[in-house]
Amino acid sequence: MKIGIVGGTGDIGEGMALRLSSKYDVIVGSREEIKALATCETCRETLQVRGLKCSLAGVTNQHAVDEADIVVLAIPFKHVAPTLKTLTGFEGKIVVTPVNPIERTAYFYYAPPPEGSAAMMIKGMLPSSATVCAAFNNIAANKWQMLDEELDYSVAVCCDDEGAKQTVMELVDSVSSLRAYDAGPLAAAAIVESVTPLLLNIARFNRMRDVGVKFV
Amino acid sequence: MKIGIVGGTGDIGEGMALRLSSKYDVIVGSREEIKALATCETCRETLQVRGLKCSLAGVTNQHAVDEADIVVLAIPFKHVAPTLKTLTGFEGKIVVTPVNPIERTAYFYYAPPPEGSAAMMIKGMLPSSATVCAAFNNIAANKWQMLDEELDYSVAVCCDDEGAKQTVMELVDSVSSLRAYDAGPLAAAAIVESVTPLLLNIARFNRMRDVGVKFV
Numbered sequence: 001m002k003i004g005i006v007g008g009t010g011d012i013g014e015g016m017a018l019r020l021s022s023k024y025d026v027i028v029g030s031r032e033e034i035k036a037l038a039t040c041e042t043c044r045e046t047l048q049v050r051g052l053k054c055s056l057a058g059v060t061n062q063h064a065v066d067e068a069d070i071v072v073l074a075i076p077f078k079h080v081a082p083t084l085k086t087l088t089g090f091e092g093k094i095v096v097t098p099v100n101p102i103e104r105t106a107y108f109y110y111a112p113p114p115e116g117s118a119a120m121m122i123k124g125m126l127p128s129s130a131t132v133c134a135a136f137n138n139i140a141a142n143k144w145q146m147l148d149e150e151l152d153y154s155v156a157v158c159c160d161d162e163g164a165k166q167t168v169m170e171l172v173d174s175v176s177s178l179r180a181y182d183a184g185p186l187a188a189a190a191i192v193e194s195v196t197p198l199l200l201n202i203a204r205f206n207r208m209r210d211v212g213v214k215f216v
Numbered sequence: 217m218k219i220g221i222v223g224g225t226g227d228i229g230e231g232m233a234l235r236l237s238s239k240y241d242v243i244v245g246s247r248e249e250i251k252a253l254a255t256c257e258t259c260r261e262t263l264q265v266r267g268l269k270c271s272l273a274g275v276t277n278q279h280a281v282d283e284a285d286i287v288v289l290a291i292p293f294k295h296v297a298p299t300l301k302t303l304t305g306f307e308g309k310i311v312v313t314p315v316n317p318i319e320r321t322a323y324f325y326y327a328p329p330p331e332g333s334a335a336m337m338i339k340g341m342l343p344s345s346a347t348v349c350a351a352f353n354n355i356a357a358n359k360w361q362m363l364d365e366e367l368d369y370s371v372a373v374c375c376d377d378e379g380a381k382q383t384v385m386e387l388v389d390s391v392s393s394l395r396a397y398d399a400g401p402l403a404a405a406a407i408v409e410s411v412t413p414l415l416l417n418i419a420r421f422n423r424m425r426d427v428g429v430k431f432v
Contacts, residue, residue, distance in 0.1 A: 110407055182421035205397075
């Protein structure tokens with residue numbers, strides 16, 4: 001299975017490339033191909049030190065979409081709409097959104113677009129044959145890159161297509177100690193995305209780092 | 217410390233009375249005093265079987281407010297505004313809201329009032345000298361009553377007064393294995409309340425029961 005990461009050179013994107021490329025073919029996308037190639041080189045070195053083989057390719061965001069079965073949008077919310085407007089070829093793909101629209105004053109809060117959630121906005125911007133799936137929303141960016149740390153968290157997955165949802169839940173379950181939970185249709189993604197500002201507040205007000213969530 | 221439970225004869229209210237009355241003076245309120253007295257009698261019997269002493273009084277909701285230092289609003293969201301309109305005497309009290317505005321179609325979703333959250337609506341209905349504190353929002357009603365089960369969950373607490381927040385966090389920490397976390401000001405309560413429909417969806421779509429949450 002080929003996993004394309006749009007924004008694969010950011011914190012979450014690079015961490016995902018590290019965690020996924022020893023199990024899947026990972027295609028790291030970036031606005032500039034040279035940056036994607038550099039990220040792949042860094043990842044390869046990190047994994048080689050640990051004796052792990054990997055499958056990584058560095059390309060443009062457009063090529064990452066073109067070549068992937070599953071496209072992960074590893075980009076901040078504010079860049080999602082501008083980036084999607086420059087890309088085509090999502091027809092028939094599974095598109096995973098870990099994106100959370102968050103704003104901050106004295107505390108973090110959920111600031112969804114008029115569509116109700118980042119997930120629903122993304123669905124509205126893509127062709128109808130693309131299947132959008134919210135997943136990985138509540139995992140701290142730092143944790144992705146700390147390969148020596150178990151990711152022992154619950155991951156809520158929202159999607160309107162049962163087959164695509166199953167595929168993404170299996171992908172989630174294959175990463176470290178993550179455990180996927182079916183959290184309903186894509187319209188229910190708002191309450192998944194909004195857990196992230198809560199976790200940021202918990203970290204901030206209790207002097208903790210990289211707080212995650214488990215359903216128990 | 218005297219804890220008054222408005223709506224103390226409902227599922228959550230009775231469960232709270234069971235869990236709190238062996239450590240605090242609990243005043244169970246109800247629209248009808250006779251129901252409150254019956255709930256107290258049931259609780260006393262349950263606790264006596266376990267060899268636990270308790271301090272319980274059954275009164276009207278108004279008397280529960282009048283006599284308590286901390287008032288818990290253990291009522292469904294739809295009853296909150298009508299109930300608060302019938303009650304007075306909240307001046308100087310700490311008012312704890314575990315209330316979650318939730319609606320349901322094929323899935324559960326967060327349906328806050330125009331104020332942004334149940335907590336902010338409640339604040340707007342009470343005198344300014346009352347201190348509203350969101351807590352206990354994400355604990356399944358059933359679990360309160362199952363005395364043989366540990367409540368091993370995280371509890372996010374939102375409040376604008378640091379002293380009142382500390383008092384409520386200590387109350388949380390005294391119940392079973394609950395652990396309180398400072399989740400910021402009351403305006404941040406929306407993202408705490410909205411975890412509850414997520415947990416209900418997780419339970420529903422994964423055939424689980426009484427799902428709770430831990431911050432890890």
